[in-house]
Amino acid sequence: MTIKQILILIPLLPLFAAALVGIFRNYLPRWAAHVLTIAGVGAAFVLSVYIFNQTLSGFTLNEAVYTWLNSGDVHFEVGFLIDNLSAMMMVVVTFVSLMVHIYTIGYMEEDPGYSRFFSYISLFTFSMLMLVMSNNFMQLFFGWEAVGLVSYLLIGFWFTRPTAIYANLKAFLVNRVGDFGFLLGIGMVLYYFGNLDYATVFQRAPELAEVQVNLLGSSSWSLMTVTCLLLFVGAMGKSAQVPLHVWLPDSMEGPTPISALIHAATMVTAGIFMVARMSPLYELSTTALSTVMVIGAITALFMGFLGIIQNDIKRVVAYSTLSQLGYMTVALGASAYSVAIFHLMTHAFFKALLFLGAGSVIMGMHHDQDIRNMGNLKKYLPITWITSLIGSLALIGTPFFSGFYSKDSIIEAVELSHIPGSGFAYFAVIVGVFVTAFYSFRLYFLVFHGEEKWRHAKHDDHAHAAHVDAPRDDGHHDDHAHDDAHHHGLGPNDNPHEPGWVVTLPLVLLAIPSLVIGYIALEPMVFGDFFRSVIFVNPEAHPAMEHLAHHYHEFMHSPAGMAIHGFTSLPFILAASGVLLSWFFYMKRPDIPAAIKARFIVIYNILDNKYGFDSFNEKFFAGGSRCLGNLLWKFGDIMLIDGAMVNGAANTMGKIAARLRNLQSGLIYHYAFAMIIGVFLLMTFFIKIN
């Protein structure tokens, strides 16, 4: 088998499995659903590792598979660009996907949509692979929208829940807003570069660096700035950057395994991957990089704040995802593309772990997701406890854990960056460290330590007791008060149980890279040659990365040295104080958070309303469009066009006809008179002409 055939098989195996299970789900036994899809994804993982090994020894490939269509001198092709970046992404995607496939066997055990779910996640794996393996913008856009489709299907997986089908429509439309900009960006690329192939585009980019375009009146813009910003709008949609972040928290309506796979580890990082891939373009526009950095900083900081007040276990993790995506985006803005990809990878492992851990907790709690009803679960779910602790420590950037290396590198890169906005970005990522540590360990302490609070929660009504009786019920709990089928909650005398090995095995397998991958991959990925031929940085304009490498070799020498050094650095101190503070607040003095909340109710309300983005979008964009549509329809179509013109014309016709009818009186002398007049007029006409 040639290597190209292997590459074709990698995305197609999950696709075939998805199609088979999806189409014949009513005829296949239940076990076939997971056996087939796991076989497909597992094989794709093994082959991806093989390809990754090949790329480590210098293998690259840029080749078309088939011609999609030709139009004049524009050729659209489907093809693969395999290099270190795509090979690494392929391994991460297939590995996390495989873990999630296995986990799903346990998580979705009792769900009637079991086969459908496996079909969807396999289809997702196919789409994501097409996205990362693409060698051109057209296929990138295909993968981009295809993952959006699967996300839509999976958020709305429980299609009878009003909130789920609201959330999936919202997710799709918000992503479409991003894709709108993305498509225009692709249009700019095609217009100015004459081609959609990455290789050609990147090669021609320096020639076009100085090109100016006129968009509005006489003001001229740099082509690169416009193109990069338009492409970044797409990334803002997919990677949930402010203000297009609004769909991600709501996407938690989907089953937990896909929150881990799609809405944490892989799909949402597509935007980060795209910008890193496009580094030869972004490097030519400092304006674009500044914008990217500031947007990322806003997301990193302000979404972190929202994590503090959430009580739904999944939503806390979701806001932390938003915040971490902000970190990656900041790294991109600092021209530290390799660091962003590095954080993308470590985050994929520890965030998938945290989500799957949360899912395990939810199963243990009989589908109660409110962290205020939990506590002391370490006693009942030991594996989940240990692995979640590892995930949390990685997330907050504890030295030696994977998250430390990537996050600390980001912070340093931002510190060393001097493009406009880097000062604010540095402030945001530094404060973000404290906030992240605080909400992560708030979650951790409330869930795994303290007293067993479900024993006191009132459960007379059993179904939604946790939500209805919650003391701080404030509106957004109706989010989950409806799905009685899934929200049982534990009775006062029940003990939670750890789910079976299909759930815990993926947790353990994800915990390992969450611990060690940073230590292993730091040197090759960030400071080594791994991305040398893939990611382009202009060291004169954006020297942050070079300084970072220099700094590392000068003072740290090794990953261990960096970790040891990390214990004395500002981020670690902030993270540690965040952990301490949350321990103090939620373990020692639970009365303090309540007092703070009462004292600063205004701020609390702002956070609780998520800064008002949702209500603004709902009123202004959704309501505005409907209002405008009604206006155009009722006034434009019905009143003006139909009323005045069409039916008006018909009525006028009728009136004229009625007049004309009077002429046909049936009296001979009327006709004779008309004839004489007519002959007279005709004669005059001909005489005139002659």
Place this chain on the structure above:
Amino acid sequence: MMQADLTSISWLSLAIWLPVLSGILVLLLGGDHKATLTRWLALAGSLASFLVTVPLYTLYDVQDGFFQFEELLPWIPAFNIHYHLGIDGFSLPLVLLTSFTTVIVVLAGWEVITKHVAQYMAAFLIMSGIMIGVFTALDAMLYYVFWEAMLIPMFLVIGIWGGPNRVYATVKFFLYTLLGSLLMLVAFIYLYHQTGSFELADYYLLPLSMQAQIYIFIAFFMAFAVKIPMWPVHTWLPDAHVEAPTGGSVVLAAIALKLGGYSFLRFAMPIAPDASHYFSAAMVALSLIAVVYIALVALVQKDMKKLIAYSSISHMGFVTLGFFMFSQLALEGAVMQMISHGFISSAMFLCVGVLYDRVHSREISAYGGVVNKMPVFAAFAVLFAMANSGLPGTSGFVGEFMVILAAVKFNFWVAFFAATTLIFGAAYTLWMTKRVFFGDVANHHVAELLDLNKREFLILGILAILVIGFGVYPQPITEVMQATSIEFLKHMAISKLPVTGY
């Protein structure tokens, strides 16, 4: 040898007259008392009519941008009118789409139509032949006859098998189209006086003053813009769709609208190229209004068929937009959009038909949670909804993608407004999908729904395969139009203004 034999057959005449003759045969032999025989007869006729169009594709020479399969016979020698047929890369896919859609329509009306079965089937078969006539006629008068003749079966379909308000809809349809067609006739007569023939090729070569071109263009515009339809002469379409039976809606959306688009390419633009350039900004503006304005109107519709009708108008905006940017990518995108819309709008109307046959309501609010009772149907419906929203990997993406990319080159802001379809198209389609298909079972009508039967599954399945197939691999369609679009643009670039020696 075999090749020579095949090319000597008059494929185009067969493509036109076989469905017409089958239609007459169905009328003569069929009837309500032998409905089964009638249906099978109609199916056989439509399948045979489809099969005779297949060689047009297989024998077509993709390198040749001019007319192929030409047939030329004198018809009315006194006025120099000929029976002249031929196809190029623009008409070929449309001919195949027409003959294919007829098969789908016959299948779609299978058990649904119980009253005047023979007449119903015959109307569609005859209409199919006539529409292929429109797409293949190279003589203006022959074209005009087919163009007007097509209206008769369509009136009958809406007028006999239509909904309660069908009289208003047909009269509106009639008034709109007649007004436009008459002006087109005037233009043809003018051109006849200039050239002494109704031969299209003569018109292409005829030098015309700017003023004459402008009048001719406007006359054609009135005829074709109504048919497509373009804003602001579109309001007949939603009414016609709402009243038409499912088969009527399918033909109307899949083919009848394309008659207008095709005719721009065949008549208005090449006969009056300077006027086309002169009006291009206005045409682009009207197209963008169609894309944005109509999409917003579609958003607030309460009737599923009206919503899809408005969505059709919005999608056809991309067709006219693509025509008037004068680039190959845009032009081929526009033709691609016509073909793809043929599949997708058919599928959407058929989906509404599936629900209407069971519940007898087209109101969105009459449904909810259909997926609980009809999971297979819902899967198809979501697929077609996604195709209608232009998802990559479906045929709905290809044309829009090409036109939007070409628009960036034409003018960034044109592309900007055109690209809003990504948002609005998804909004109106998926919002409807959400309200109809998702959620809990809304009422006892929905609770009693039965999933697709084999016939419905077959129809939607074929369309699904085509929608995905041409989304993944559109090259078979675009490849046949390459040479033609190159020739077309060459022709459009040459001014027809008479050279005057001042």
